[in-house]
Structures are given as structure tokens and as C-alpha cells.
Amino acid sequence: MTGRPLDEHLTQDLFDRLGMTETALWVPESKLDRLPAAYRDGEDGLVETEPAGGGFYAGPPPFDVSHGELVSTVGDYYRFVRMLADGGRVKGEPVISADHLRQLTSDQVAAACKTPDSFFPGFWDGSGWGFGLGVTTEGPQRGRYGWSGGQGTNFFVDRDGTIGILLTQVELGASMEPLIDEFQGLHTSSL
Numbered sequence: 666m667t668g669r670p671l672d673e674h675l676t677q678d679l680f681d682r683l684g685m686t687e688t689a690l691w692v693p694e695s696k697l698d699r700l701p702a703a704y705r706d707g708e709d710g711l712v713e714t715e716p717a718g719g720g721f722y723a724g725p726p727p728f729d730v731s732h733g734e735l736v737s738t739v740g741d742y743y744r745f746v747r748m749l750a751d752g753g754r755v756k757g758e759p760v761i762s763a764d765h766l767r768q769l770t771s772d773q774v775a776a777a778c779k780t781p782d783s784f785f786p787g788f789w790d791g792s793g794w795g796f797g798l799g800v801t802t803e804g805p806q807r808g809r810y811g812w813s814g815g816q817g818t819n820f821f822v823d824r825d826g827t828i829g830i831l832l833t834q835v836e837l838g839a840s841m842e843p844l845i846d847e848f849q850g851l852h853t854s855s856l
């Protein structure tokens with residue numbers, strides 16, 4: 666749509682505007698010392714899946730990764746989440762329109778599609794899906810939106826603008842569920 670590769674589009678149209686200088690589809694070789702190891706739970710504890718300073722995101726990839734995930738720092742991640750919490754604005758200037766923010770952060774899944782077999786059991790109980798973000802649709806955290814990434818990244822934004830960010834570098838799984846649940850319970854918006 667933009668006529669540019671995804672990494673250029675994201676950098677020029679989003680990351681630069683937000684001051685996200687440490688976010689990309691891969692980590693440059695000059696900054697590999699800042700790339701932490703990644704883990705998953707094993708029978709005897711954590712198992713390293715990617716070494717510090719190495720792995721899939723280390724250096725320019727040999728093929729197009731515009732379908733992949735982003736690598737970021739907590740500071741850059743905060744800038745992005747803060748922009749969402751501030752109504753899609755940075756320093757009063759719009760980054761995304763109010764309509765796009767509403768679509769991102771409100772349930773876009775039709776009730777007819779929320780069947781028990783369309784996702785894991787119980788997922789749709791009080792939950793929905795915006796355009797790229799999970800949305801809480803019922804209960805004391807109604808209106809909360811956020812994201813859980815497969816490598817233990819989790820964030821939320823509450824209706825009052827409170828944000829929470831959790832970066833673990835540990836794959837999501839059964840052993841991570843208690844930590845994610847505790848993190849998600851840290852703040853409850855007032856009704």
C-alpha cells in the first residue's frame with residue numbers, strides 16, 4: 666500500500682515519529698550485545714532457545730522477514746503503548762486517527778464467530794479481539810486492551826490510561842500462565 670518495504674514504512678511512519686530508535690524486524694550487528702537470550706520451560710527449568718546476541722533476530726536476515734515479529738526495548742515499547750493510551754497521539758499530535766484507534770481497541774469479532782471451537786475453550790468469555798489487540802468486554806476490567814506475544818511479552822491499557830508492560834523472554838505456556846494472570850490483575854479500572 667505504501668510502495669515501500671514494511672521495515673521502511675514502520676520506521677518512517679511510526680517508529681521515527683514515536684522516538685522508537687531501538688525497534689526493528691532485526692537487531693543490527695553493532696547492537697547484538699543488547700539482544701538477550703530467549704527461553705522456554707523444560708522439565709528441569711528454563712531451556713535456552715536462542716542465545717544472547719544470536720538467533721533469528723541477530724543481524725540482517727537472509728530473506729524477507731516482513732511477516733515476522735518486532736524486536737524492541739522496554740523504553741520503545743512504552744512509547745508505543747503510551748501513544749495508544751494517549752488517544753493515538755504523541756505530544757498532542759495524532760499518530761493514528763481516533764477511528765483507527767477505536768477499531769484497534771474495540772471488539773471486532775461478530776458474536777456468531779465466537780464459538781467454543783473457534784479458539785481455545787473459554788477464550789470468548791468476556792473477551793474479544795480488536796484489529797490486532799485483545800479486548801476485555803465484561804467485568805471490572807471491561808475496556809482494557811492489550812497484547813500477549815509468544816515470547817512472554819504482555820501489555821495492557823486500562824480505560825483510565827494506566828498501562829502495564831511485561832517482557833520475560835520466556836515462551837508463553839502453562840508455566841507462564843500464573844505470572845501473566847498476576848500481571849493482568851495488577852490494576853483494575855474503576856467503573
